[in-house]
Amino acid sequence: MAVITDFAQQSAQMLLVLLMAPLLTGFVRKVKARLLSRQGPPLLQPYRDLIRLLRKDVVLANNASWLFRVIPYLVFAATWVAVSLVPTFRSGLLFSWTADLIAIIAVLGSARFFLALAGMDAGTSFGGIGSSREVMIASLAEPAMLMIVFAIALIAGSTQLSTMSAFMNSADVGLRVSLGLALIALIIVAVAENARIPVDNPATHLELTMVHEAMVLEYSGRHLALIELAASLKLLLYVSLIACLFAPWGISPAIAAPTLLLVGAAAYIGKIAALGFLLAVFETSIAKMRVFRVPEFLGAALMLALLATLLRFVSRSF
Amino acid sequence: MTTTLSHTSVNVDGWCEAVDRLAGGSLTLLSLWADPPDVKMALLDEAKGDISILSYACRNGQYPTVGVKHPPAIRLERAIRDLHRLEAIGASDTRPWLLHTAAPYEFLAAEGEALHQIAVGPVHAGIIEPGHFRFTANGEYLVRLEQRLGYVHKGIEGLMTGATLDTAAKLAARTSGDSTVAYGFAFALAAEAALKIAAPPRAVYLRALMAELERLANHFSDIGAICNDASFSLMHAQCGILRELTLRTAEACFGQRLMMDIIVPGGVARDIAADGAAALRGLLAEVRRVFPSLIELYDNTASLQDRTVTTGIVKPEYARQFGAGGFVGRASGRNVDARRLPGYAPYDALAFEVPVLTAGDVNARVWIRIREVEQSLSLVDQLLGALPDGSIRVDVPSRGGEGLSGEGLGIVEAFRGDVLVWLRLDDQGRAARCHLRDASWFQWPLLETAVEGNIVADFPLCNKSFNCSYAGHDL
Secondary structure (H helix, E strand, C coil), X not given: CHHHHHHHHHHHHHHHHHHHHHHHHHHHHXXXXXXXXXXXXXXXXXHHHHHHHHHCXXXXXXXXXXXXXXXXXXHHHHHHHHHHCCCCCECCCCCHHHCEHHHHHHHHHHHHHHHXXXXXXXXXXXXXXXXXXXXXXXXXXXXXXXXXXXXXXXXXXXXXXXHHHHHHHCCCCCCCHHHHHHHHHHHHHHXXXXXXXXXXXXXXXXXXXXXXXXXXXXXXXXXXXXXXXXHHHHHHHHHHHHHHHHCCCCCECCCCCHHHHHHXXXXXXXXXXXXXXXXXXXXXXXXXXXXXXXXXXXXXXXXXXXXXXXXXXXXXXX | CCCCEXXXXXXXXXXXXXXXXXXXXXXXXXXXXXXXXXXXXXXXXXXXXXXXXXXXXXXXXXXXCCCCCCHHHHHHHHHHHHHHCCEEECCXXXXXXXXXXXXXXXXXXXXXXXEEEEEXXXXXXXXXXXXXXXXXXXXXXXXXEEEECCCCCCCHHHHHCCXXXXXXXXXXXXXXXXXXXXXXXXXXXXXXXXXXXXXXXXXXXXXXHHHHHHHHHHHHHHHHHHHHHCCCHHHHHHHHHHHHHHHHHHHHHHCCCCCCCCEECCEECCXXXXXXXXXXXXXXXXXXXXXXXXXXXXXXXXXXXXXXXXXXXXXXXXXXXXXXXXXXXXXXXXXXXXXXXXXXXXXXXXXXXXXCCCCCCHHHHHHHXXXXXXXXXXXXXXXXXXXXXXXXXXXXCCCCCCCCCEEEEEEEXXXXXXXXXXXXXXXXXXXXXXXXXXXXXXXXXXXXXXCCCCEHHHHHHHHHHHCCCCHHHHC
């Protein structure tokens, strides 16, 4: 019985993130539009876009290899798995023993590696530009992300997300400088990883400035739908990660009454909405930076995370 | 400063002497065009304020090149070759320009290890006009940009040949939709000069009123669009509101948002609406209320300033050589404005300043626009206050044979810079030959110089700060 419940709840988590990801994207777009005094597209527009793309034919470049066709599925699957491992409304899910934060980063890293390959596969100049910029950003974001993991793991005593989340929710945490630094670093990495302003612009139409969009420029139809859904999932992943590590309130424990699960789900949706709103406000108030400023921006994240880790060796109370 | 206009027919020596003076920098090239069998060159002596039109009768369809000694003429020579089959002898670049043939276009070579080419356009991802940009880049750094234009060639000059004055005026107003008032204005000035008539005072003031409204609307949209290319969409949205307000006021005053075809040879086609003055004052009040806070937002957003300051610098010597007008020239130290030199009514009776900066970067071009918005607001105020009564149109002599032939030149400051229209009427009062030269002819080449040393991702920002016209250039 317990196995069935566990299995059901893990499935519920997987479905929940899949269904919520486009909604978060739509919500951020809507808030941004309202901040610009525009009406904005309806909240459900991303779903409609996905359905539209799924119905369309796929147009492939003549010289696209099999890799190009397979990669959207790979990227989507990897991202979906990664986001399913992050505790959202309940910790200690069926797969939580695999929910090692380092594993999540590795899964995302592989997805990005394949997407960068796909960008170069068709041999167009934009794909190449996009891939090279994406990899430049990744080569700085990934070390920063690992340092963040170390900083938090040293405090929580585990790299397993359920344990980390439970620890952060306990009274043992207290106010720690290193956690503050790690939070700022994590936000910077999340902004860069999700191709948001100021690193990239998800709404841009300028071929020469795009990063993520340039890389996936050759995709169409269901392939593009999968990649867009994967991008939405990735945004949800980072927002959920911030929520589960730095705002773990309300996440229901492994064995809990249905009411606690409901509370967990409601708290999760509230947290996602709040963070999505903050993201929209942040994006509206800042211009995109020059491509070559991105290393400085991400370098700051790396340094903050490094500092957070080092402070732990200075004194355990940090 | 009074401007004198002289027409001279020259032989080879006179032509070459003028080319030498152009190359030496004592003259500025206003335009170079063909009126077969002649080629003509409009020259401005900025020190004296004199404009001279040199006419050279081609022999065997050939004339001595201007472009080899004075590069700003290269594209004009190529266009003359495409449109009129007159050859510039000794020209260094004989590739077609406006004419697109089946033969592949040869882009200039840039060789070196690690250099790669990026081809952009002619169809772009946004809703903008078509043009092809061929970049040679070393990683992210741009080594060379070469433009390929002519995709929106409509054959305006060809359609105008033999057209009645009314039709020609309509065609002129459709050269570049965002500058339709300026083109209509310049064409009307040229036609009136050719016919030796003058528009009544009220029409003159109404023309300037429309020209300033057009300038306001375009500057608002440009300021917002430049910020949007740095992904700062807040400015874009707010400036979009101001632009929309301006266009709606234009509609309330003149019955049409872009005020197309309202300026006609002899005056204006319709008077300002009875409540137009009140609508305009309302617009001025609203802009003066909102615009200062937008300027502050632009100036105080560090992330935005980081993108615009020192990006896409146009060197003053290039701006000088190319005789660049508008915000491109004025942001690079050129104190020029067609409203001042050669100057035309009613601006000689109005007080306004011509803002000039020397930085030459994207930021300077934004600031020139901001200052010009302020000047235009003051000009609208002055025009409304001094709007004379009386008729709005004089009869244009049409048909009837004798004495209608003549030549006229009109230069008007559009929002981009000076628009030049030269018109020759036949004895029936029809357009025998009309030449329209957009300010972009001398700004596009400067964009090629401005992007050097910048990174690929900054090109959209540089390009938007120029906002050159494709339609006006391609004709």
